[in-house]
Amino acid sequence: MKKNCILFAIVVLVAFLTSCKNESDEYIDPRGTDYAGSESCIQCHQTQYEMASKSSHFKATAPAISGNVLGDFDKGNHTFIYDKNTKLVMEKRNDSLYQVLYKNGKEVEAHRFEIVFGTKHAQTSVYWRDHNTYELPISYYNSINNWATSPGFPADKPYFDRMVVKDCYSCHSSNISSRNINQNSQDKNFLSIEVEDVIDKKTIVYGIDCERCHGPAKKHVDFHLKNPDVKTANSITSFKTLNRQQKLDACALCHAGNDGMKMKSRFDFKPGDNLSDFYRNTRSVTDTAQFDVHGNQFRLMSQSKCFIKSEKMDCITCHNPHENASKNLASYSKICMSCHQGLKHNETTLKTMSGSLLANNCVECHMPKKSSGAIKFQLSDSKQLSNYILRTHKIGIYSNNKK
Numbered sequence: 001m002k003k004n005c006i007l008f009a010i011v012v013l014v015a016f017l018t019s020c021k022n023e024s025d026e027y028i029d030p031r032g033t034d035y036a037g038s039e040s041c042i043q044c045h046q047t048q049y050e051m052a053s054k055s056s057h058f059k060a061t062a063p064a065i066s067g068n069v070l071g072d073f074d075k076g077n078h079t080f081i082y083d084k085n086t087k088l089v090m091e092k093r094n095d096s097l098y099q100v101l102y103k104n105g106k107e108v109e110a111h112r113f114e115i116v117f118g119t120k121h122a123q124t125s126v127y128w129r130d131h132n133t134y135e136l137p138i139s140y141y142n143s144i145n146n147w148a149t150s151p152g153f154p155a156d157k158p159y160f161d162r163m164v165v166k167d168c169y170s171c172h173s174s175n176i177s178s179r180n181i182n183q184n185s186q187d188k189n190f191l192s193i194e195v196e197d198v199i200d201k202k203t204i205v206y207g208i209d210c211e212r213c214h215g216p217a218k219k220h221v222d223f224h225l226k227n228p229d230v231k232t233a234n235s236i237t238s239f240k241t242l243n244r245q246q247k248l249d250a251c252a253l254c255h256a257g258n259d260g261m262k263m264k265s266r267f268d269f270k271p272g273d274n275l276s277d278f279y280r281n282t283r284s285v286t287d288t289a290q291f292d293v294h295g296n297q298f299r300l301m302s303q304s305k306c307f308i309k310s311e312k313m314d315c316i317t318c319h320n321p322h323e324n325a326s327k328n329l330a331s332y333s334k335i336c337m338s339c340h341q342g343l344k345h346n347e348t349t350l351k352t353m354s355g356s357l358l359a360n361n362c363v364e365c366h367m368p369k370k371s372s373g374a375i376k377f378q379l380s381d382s383k384q385l386s387n388y389i390l391r392t393h394k395i396g397i398y399s400n401n402k403k
Helices: 002-025 039-041 045-055 166-171 208-214 218-226 244-255 297-301 305-309 330-338 347-352 355-361 362-366
Strands: 061-063 077-084 086-093 096-103 106-113 115-119 120-130 132-135 138-141 146-147 173-186 191-207 370-379 386-391
Touching: 039 045, 039 208, 039 218, 061 191, 077 146, 132 191, 146 330, 166 173, 166 244, 244 297, 355 362
Parallel strands: none
Antiparallel strands: 061 115, 077 086, 086 096, 096 106, 115 120, 120 132, 120 138, 138 146, 173 191, 370 386
């Protein structure tokens, strides 16, 4: 009897510990219990998840671990020269990556790569200091396969004090929260308590994940796991159900500049919400203002006759949000030609290229690459500013590309 009691007690203990382990291992999303985490989508949407996980959206931010950080650290050009006595070197130290400042051959300070922003065109990085993040002065640019100054940073002296605040993450991550901490501030006469708004590391959800665009998925996942035969999406936002403006607003949240007056955090936006409830624009999207090619894709597109005359055209007309923009320009030309089937170029244009080649090259002529005024950088030991080149989303007939 005694042995049976002991055996029974062991079985109960094992069951209890197993239950505790399962509960503790269950994923808890920093955004709240309504969220399931993107990995829960793999069970039913493996193809879409695998595409999305390789996209620039998904990699808009990432922890600065091996495989996520671009550029050379131990060969080639990994040194930025400020002057004959000052240089910044990209270095590997054990399992971490650093930007290390040297003056007169002596190390002055070193800052670790903590979070990387971007991967397709360029990549900048931040380090943690006093519960906030600060941008590192040197970034990597794919267009030149080299390190250069981070946008807006000086090339004549190192600078480590540009804070990357919570709002900067709202288009590069799916969540980040701030919290208040009390700090003692002492002067000659009294001790005061100052409240500082700082970023909470534990709340970061890197990149633009599935639930940032489709909304909280916990109920959706639970329902379809219990009802696998139901094929109609339940308790989730499908873009097929959104009207044109709602689809546009979901993309414009981060691709329209949003330099107007902010009324709500972009983190509070859910698919189907109205962007006008979050930003009060001071300029019309269809005015003649010259919006920069960086971050203003929606407002540039909105100035295009193609968009103005169309009742259906939106961002998804040309782009699959689960994957990167195609490098095959002919694939976009097919979309253009679906509406411009009767198009004929004039003789002057036909002298530059045959009609068949022109039909596969709409984007190159009517959405040419232009210099960004917002992103400028300098190479090591150079006094000349370089502009970053991006394709404009204002579809039109340009002076050097007349039909």
